[in-house]
Amino acid sequence: MFVEERMYRLKIGTVPEYFRHYQSEGMQVQLRHLPHMVGYYVTEVGALNMVVHLWAYDSLDQRDRCRAAMRADPAWRAYLAKTHPLMETQETRIMKCAPFFVERLKTMLAAVK
Numbered sequence: 001m002f003v004e005e006r007m008y009r010l011k012i013g014t015v016p017e018y019f020r021h022y023q024s025e026g027m028q029v030q031l032r033h034l035p036h037m038v039g040y041y042v043t044e045v046g047a048l049n050m051v052v053h054l055w056a057y058d059s060l061d062q063r064d065r066c067r068a069a070m071r072a073d074p075a076w077r078a079y080l081a082k083t084h085p086l087m088e089t090q091e092t093r094i095m096k097c098a099p100f101f102v103e104r105l106k107t108m109l110a111a112v113k
Contacts, residue, residue: 001102002057003038005093010049014086015042018051026079033070035062036109056109060094 010018019042031037038054057063070076097105 001097001105002060002063003095003097003105004055004057004063005095006053006055007091007093008051008087009047009089010051010086011088012049015049015051018083018086021079021082025075026083029070029073029076029079033073033076034066038105038109056105063094 008018022040034055035058036056038056040053041051043050043052055063057066
């Protein structure tokens with residue numbers, strides 16, 4: 001399994017606006033297209049105004065298919081038009097699960113279905 005970590009540094013003071021857009025529009029589109037939301041966070045200490053979210057995939061091919069379908073969704077494009085102006089930087093990291101953690105992650109994901 002793979003976990004994608006996406007990190008956005010937002011303009012100062014825009015986290016509440018970003019979250020409003022995400023909660024009312026973005027999350028429903030992502031949950032329709034992406035298989036497993038692992039977490040969604042905002043930094044409290046350290047580099048501030050960072051939104052970090054994690055998504056699990058069975059394979060990189062699955063990730064590619066899911067993200068292509070999401071990018072093609074007009075609702076996703078409408079959401080991005082509202083949130084991209086709030087962003088300063090974006091980073092993405094894809095991590096492969098340690099062998100001893102795969103089953104634990106699968107169990108965690110199954111618990112939230």
